[in-house]
Amino acid sequence: MTQTAPYDEAAAQTARRIAAQISRELNLRMGQVEATIDLIDSGNTIPFIARYRKEATGGISDEVLRNFDDRLTYLRNLENRKSEVIKIIEEQGKLTEDLKRDIESAEVLQRVEDLYRPFKAKKSTRASKAIERGLEPLADLIWMQLPTQKPLEEMAQSYIDPEKELDGVEAVFAGAMDIIAERISDDPEHREMIRKIDRAKAVLTAAAADPEQQSVYEMYYEYSEPISKIANHRILAVNRGEKEKVLKVKLMTPDEEISERLEKAIVKNEKAPGVSYLKAAIADAYKRLIAPSVERELRNELTERAEEEAIQVFGKNTKALLLVPPVKDQRVLAIDPGYRTGCKVAVLDETGKMLEYATIYPHPPQSKTDAAKKTLRTMIEKHGVALVSIGNGTASRETETLVSELLPTLDRKVYYTIVSEAGASVYSASKLATEEYPDIDVSIRGAISIGRRLQDPLAELVKIDPKSIGVGQYQHDVNQKRLSEQLDHVVEDCVNSVGVDLNTATPSLLEHVAGITPTLAKNIVTYRDDNGKFKTRKELLKVKRLGDKVFEQCAGFLRIAGGTVPLDNTAVHPETYGVTNALLERLGYKKADLKKGALPDIDERLKTEGGLKAIAKTLEVGEPTLRDIVSELKKPGRDPRDEMPKPIFRNDVLKMEDLEIGMIFPGTVRNVVDFGAFVDIGVKQDGLVHISEICNRFIKHPMEVLSVGDAVTVKVIKLDKERGKIGLTMKDVES
DSSP states (O other), X not given: OOOOOOOOHHHHHHHHHHHHHHHHHHTOOHHHHHHHHHHHHTTOOHHHHHHHOHHHHTSOXXXXXXXXXXXXXXXXHHHHHHHHHHHHHHHTTOOOHHHHHHHHHOOSHHHHHHHHGGGSOOOOOHHHHHHHTTOHHHHHHHHHTOOOSSOHHHHHGGGOBGGGTBOSHHHHHHHHHHHHHHHHHHOHHHHHHHHHHHHHHOEEEEEESSTTOOOTTGGGTEEEEETTTOOHHHHHHHHHHHHTTSXXXXXXXXXXXXXXXXXXXXXXXXXXXXXXHHHHHHHHIIIIIIHHHHHHHHXXXXXXXXXXXXHHHHHHHHHHHHTSOOOOSOOEEEEEOOSTTOEEEEEEOTTSOEEEXXXXXXXXXXXOHHHHHHHHHHHHHHHTOOXXXXXXXXXXXXXXXHHHHHGGGSSSOOEEEEEOOTTHHHHHTSHHHHHXXXXXXXXXXXXXXXXXXXXXXXXXXXXXXGGGSOOSSSTTTSOHHHHHHHHHHHHHHHHHHHOEETTTOOHHHHTTSTTOOHHHHHHHHHHHHHHOSOSSXXXXXGSTTOOHHHHHHHGGGEEOTTOSOGGGGSSOOGGGHHHHHHHHHHTTOOHHHHHHOOOTTHHHHXXXXXXXXXHHHHHTOOHHHHHHHHHHHHSTTOOGGGGSOOOOOBSSOOOGGGOOTTOEEEEEEEEEETTEEEEEOSSSSOEEEEGGGSOSSOOSXXXXXXXTTOEEEXXXXXXXXXXXXXXXXXXXOOO
């Protein structure tokens, strides 16, 4: 007979409290929240929950689920900290019912720490020394503001003791005021009141450390802005300038108002004997103890807020870049441009396999332009190349000019495009690249990566640390652990939304599939190498260390084209194959129909059988799950990236000198930041569409309208050819 764990009412109340808070914050029903928590606690991955447990969650998206998971972790850590604090205060014998209730009702960690502050073990302070010298009774007299039988100054005489460094009345009162100042500083209500005033009225100021020094921070040399209005990217810019010692930064706070509010809250009897000492202690508490501490807290708060948005922006940009549509079934000639060391060239077949490579030297100092064109022509004609992929780094635009001059002289149409090469050099020298191309020079690997990024951006970019992909702002200034976590989640969500071909995927791609660890990814490839292609998803269970739970999490995201089970090439999960086959039979389809591919008339057949709702009831399956199954049967093996904007291909080139104000161009969004978007229009420098020039309506952030990879039409409105700056607009531009 198995024993069940004893019911813990306190733990159950805590769980309900957490669920209720998440319900309020994310505007979800309690049933959704509780079911989702159960799924997370049962070891299910976020992609699996989002895709295959919609009935339980009510269809919560992967993005909301990530936020849900973060909040659940935070709130559980918060509850653990509350328990610790309550236990510590209780052990001191100082826990009251009111204090316990205040701690338990705290919704943020800062509030818990404020409440704990008076009971926290401190290093030796001026107040603790004064208490050791026996001055607490005098401090209490001043603090209580009650009439005394004789003057305080006379009473203070009794505390004089040169051996305790109390050699006069002034020293005695100074010690008493130190005790009072620390009490005021430790009061959580005073601190929260001061924070609220500062959040509403404090001003962040910056000034030049050396006004004569030229720097990128010149716009902040005489800068001030209320912290309630300051944009996040400006916070990060000011922080960086301060870190580099170019800027001196200060938080200007409404000290007079705060002091008045403190006095009003503390001084209850203006005629009390020690009121002058009390007011002096209030002033000291604020200036010496509270103000510096709260300023640090608010600067940290601003930084955390700005970093969090920068991380979110970076994540969304990365997601958009990873989901750029692949250019399928095309042979590609990839060029990694360079000057002195030449341009590295690689030809890839339709599957990304390298066919040939070379190095050309069209640019200074060698300037062998004709020889370079001849080599490129030979390689393009020999291998039937359809597209040229050029990296956007050093010598990119000169290489683009070279290619644009060559292409019109060919016998057939060949196009080129510019591809971001961010992180290609990091990948080229990595252990993974060495394993993939052990006999190929590091520099050639970079060209291969540039070509493969065009053929399948997702499969190639997962090989690179997401921080090196280069779409975001201030990614090196933010919390690196938090950034890595966010980007890992983004990569995982992208990989699982697209699906992975089980028979061609590399370990670096497989390890981002839900439930699959790097070790399991290698085991899958090893099994494939030893036994040949997977014929069914179920065969995964023969892979070393891949058990039922992992299979449940990963199976639906892995595809097998041309296998023995047609459903294995869809996002239909094996757990619903029975339902799917029953549906197909009910609608009059044969197994051979699915092997042929799409079932375009499935919606019409559903209507004749009473519609999706009725069939879901008959088959005893949830409507969301059945809807997803039908969607997959319409387009088995579909790639969701096919619906995204395609890369822009060119066969001519623009120079900065060719630009004029008023010109209109097609462009590709390369990066989206707080203040606008950078757009590639085919010249050396990306142009900036400021947030005010994106559309005619007000938007809080460019991401409301734009994503990395979007094809847009823009008009030139500003030109600074000397500094290479281009201002663009998308407003009232006809494509």
